[in-house]
Amino acid sequence: MSSTANKLSNLDSALAHLADVVDQRRDAFKAGTADPKTSYTALLFSKGDNGILKKIGEEATEAVMAAKDVRSSSLSSEQKKLFVGEMADLWFHCLIALSQFELRPEDVIAELDRRLGTSGIEEKAARKAANKE
Numbered sequence: 001m002s003s004t005a006n007k008l009s010n011l012d013s014a015l016a017h018l019a020d021v022v023d024q025r026r027d028a029f030k031a032g033t034a035d036p037k038t039s040y041t042a043l044l045f046s047k048g049d050n051g052i053l054k055k056i057g058e059e060a061t062e063a064v065m066a067a068k069d070v071r072s073s074s075l076s077s078e079q080k081k082l083f084v085g086e087m088a089d090l091w092f093h094c095l096i097a098l099s100q101f102e103l104r105p106e107d108v109i110a111e112l113d114r115r116l117g118t119s120g121i122e123e124k125a126a127r128k129a130a131n132k133e
């Protein structure tokens, strides 16, 4: 395996591991054994679909603002760290949303794998042509 492929497989397993933790918290919350006062993940699940999805919007906005700050700041390495932190928050909250709908990061990775090698321009043109038929 190439070193890039190795890193990618580490990324898969890191996401899968975190998703396991999230799913365990979801199930424990449903069973009444995870307390929203002590578990942030349980707190999110206690808010239901709307609360979880609203949080994704907030985290996406925070990530966008942090990215803009990278461009406008003279301390771009510090700002890049803040941007990475905001992206981590966003990814984490996306894992919560997937779990809420009984989905896994593996589902998203499989979809990205399926798309690998297909240009988005090509795919969009094919979709438009299919819609015309």
Ligand SMILES: N=c1c2ncn([C@@H]3O[C@H](COP(=O)(O)OP(=O)(O)OP(=O)(O)O)[C@@H](O)[C@H]3O)c2ncn1[C@@H]1O[C@H](COP(=O)(O)O)[C@@H](O)[C@H]1O
Residues within 6 Å of the ligand: 018, 021, 025, 038, 039, 040, 041, 042, 062, 088, 089, 092
């Ligand atoms: N990876 C994360 C993770 N990333 C981000 N967060 C939380 O996500 C929240 C992000 O919230 P905001 O950006 O809204 O900032 P905030 O300051 O907390 O909130 P506001 O003041 O804006 O309302 C923070 O409270 C972070 O602590 C996370 N909370 C938990 N995890 C993982 O989930 C596991 C289980 O966590 P618990 O359920 O809390 O035990 C942990 O061991 C971690 O591995």
